[in-house]
Amino acid sequence: MRGGLTEAGPTPARGTIQAVITAMSVLAALALFVASCATGGTGARDEGPAHTDAVAGVTPSPSPSLTPTDAPDRADAVRLVKDDPSVSAEVKRELKPCVGDEYPVDVSYGDLTGGSGNDVIVNVLTCGDLVGVGSYVYRESDGGYENVFKAEEPPVYAEIDRGDLVVTKQVYEKGDPVSSPSGENVITYRWASGRFVKEFSWHNDYSGVVGGDPTASASDAG
Structure with a gap:
């Protein structure tokens, strides 16, 4: 060890x-x-959720509070989000301890951008029903971390799937309870030319019908 x-x-x-x-x-x-x-750290999850309003080309926002030599943990992830000027005020207001000093964040690590170290994926959730309100990817840069991806329209969740960033947004119809969405939109992004580009997307209908053929795309998320 x-x-x-x-x-x-x-x-x-x-x-x-x-x-x-x-x-x-x-x-x-x-x-x-x-x-x-x-x-x-907290380990790495290798599967992922989504969001149609994801911003792939966000302005880099280095965070001097955490250096790449550290192994980012939940507390580091909270600090990254709170110190990030590109994170909305609404998400920062939601980012508060649920019980004691336990913050509602899900942190995972993996190689998404081909950098010298693992990228950090942070999902900010609500305390009550654990709905994702913001998803972010931080990449090592100039002795710190910079935000290279964000998605802030809930419910949203981001994960890694075979080296790609997969963002999932659950879809609700009128009358659907929070625990039972009608379906989900899933978007896969790949790092290319210094930013994330949308590779393909599809819709899953929870009623059993899967709609939307995957379509390749080289455009930004937006």
């Missing part, structure tokens, strides 16, 4: 000093082991 022998000596004092050194070595090794285990 990211002992000793007590030598026999001619005097009891020598043996005591050796035992103390051995104990300190064991404690130091244990402390290093615990510290290395505490630096992990």
Whole structure:
């Protein structure tokens, strides 16, 4: 991950000093082991949701509060979103602890942009029903992270699927409860020429009929 022998000596004092050194070595090794285990992220999900109002060509907004040498965790993701000027005021107002210091964010990592490190995907949810209100992708840049994708029309969710960014927006008809949408629109984006471009999209009808043939597209999301 990211002992000793007590030598026999001619005097009891020598043996005591050796035992103390051995104990300190064991404690130091244990402390290093615990510290290395505490630096992990939240893992990576490899499947993804969507949004028709996604903005692929957002203005980069570097965040100096988190450096690429860190392993971004939930607290880092919250700070990224709060410090990001491209995130709407509505989403920032929604981004508050649900219980204690637990924020409603879903964080995943993966290679979406071909950079030197993992990209960070952050989904901001509501506390009550966990509806996605904003989805963002942050890419390492100039010693920090920059926002290279955002989608802010709820309900929306973004994930990674085989190296592509997949954004899903659930569709509700009149009278549908939050727990039972009528369908979903799914859009797949691929990183090309320094930004995300829409690759194809389709609609899934939860009634059992799948409509909308996937159509390739090289245009921006919008």
